[in-house]
Amino acid sequence: MSAARRLAVAAVLLAALARPAAAQTDSASRPDARASAAVPAPPRAASAVPGAVRWGKWAAASLAAGFTVLGIHQHDVADRAFASLVGYCGTVTCTLAADGRYADPAAEATYQRVVRNDRSARAWFIAGEAAAVGTAALFVVQLLHPTEEPNIPYSGLQVDSRNGVLRLSVRIPVRIGDGETMK
DSSP states (O other), X not given: OOHHHHXXXXXXXXXXXXXXXXXXXXXXXXXXXXXXXXXXXXXXXXXXXXXXXXXXXXXXXXXXXXXXXXXXXXXXXXHXXXXXXXXXXXXXXXXXXXXXXXXXXXXXXXXXXXXHHHHHHHHHHHHXXXXXXHHHHXXXXXXXXXXXXXXXXXXXXXXXXXXXXXXXXXXXXXEOTTSOEEO
16 A cells, blocks of 8 residues: 555544644533533533434545546556656557557556555545445434524624625624623
């Protein structure tokens, strides 16, 4: 296994197995939680989405990216081998035998390496596409499972177009001490 392939596989596995950062965990487990122990954390909405779907979509997306990177690498290897075949045949007469193979064994070996790497690249690309389709399917499955808490998109961006002038503005809600929101 080449070094690039080992690195890509390791990156995909690490991305799939990564734990959430401390800032992403429940506030009760943070070191400063003792200072705010008087204020209980709001209850989390129960998720109807199975964990395999919730986390599997990210693992599938990582696999899609990793397989695509491996396909690109194999395609580049095949391109370099083909360029070397073209260069070799530029210096030596490369004739084809009656069975369609190169008469020169070195040219035939190089051509077979090109074919092998192209097939490998194709397999990696197909695996990447299958993983991407799986990722999309898992995102759709997650959308089909309603949660108690709706996912409300950010509505602070305002776009206004009058008299041929485009204006963009951003509203950022700011919380004041007792929880009141100022807009």
